[in-house]
Amino acid sequence: MIMNQLETVAAKLRERGFDAAVFATREEAASFILSDIPAGVQVAIGGSMTVKEMDLHTQLRACGHEVLWHWEVPHAERHAVLHEAMNAPVYLCSANALTTDGLMVQIDGTGNRVAAQCYGPATVYVIIGRNKLVEGSYQQAVKRIKQVACPANARRLNLPTPCGQTGSCDVSACKAGSMCHMILALEGAPGGKRTQVVLVNEDLGY
Secondary structure (H helix, E strand, O other): OHHHHHHHHHHHHHHOOOEEEEEOOHHHHHHHHHHHOOOOOOEEEOOOHHHHHHOHHHHHHHOOOOEEEHHHOOHHHHHHHHHHHOOOOEEEEOOOEEEOOOOEEEEEOOOHHHHHHHOOOOEEEEEEEHHHEEOOOHHHHHHHHHHHHHHHHHHHHOOOOHHHHHOOOOHHHOOOOOOOOEEEEEOOOOOOOEEEEEEEOOOOOO
């Protein structure tokens, strides 16, 4: 049933101007992405547990691509890598939530992912596991992010945020380490670039 649901969501994404493809497994999705990216181009990666779980960074390098990923460099070098990533021809990331009518929603602390999705890289691949799907509206997407994605990421990063400590969002008490400085809702595909959404019938990332 979930494959049928993913196909329906893919159709909604296409109506919004995105390219969209559905795959049964992460291996099939990775094979598509690796075959679709032109040989030898530089590829940047946003903060993404989905990409890490798929081991795409390793596979891209094995195919001869230069990979830019701020997760892999010392903290002092991250700022430079983040800026260089904005000019890469190809960018990989995930989404924090996707509604069944095709609205993608991101929450970001630094802004590198939302910026790259809106501008910069000519091609963006957004890889989304079935666990990111939500029924309903923008509000439900944000609810999922703040109740599921943010607490999991806060615990992974040992951030002193309320969601990381208790699992519940408390905006008034969230100061240091907040991951929710900006929210992006992609109602349509950004102009002047290709956004390829890759839907996977597996749980991936947070």
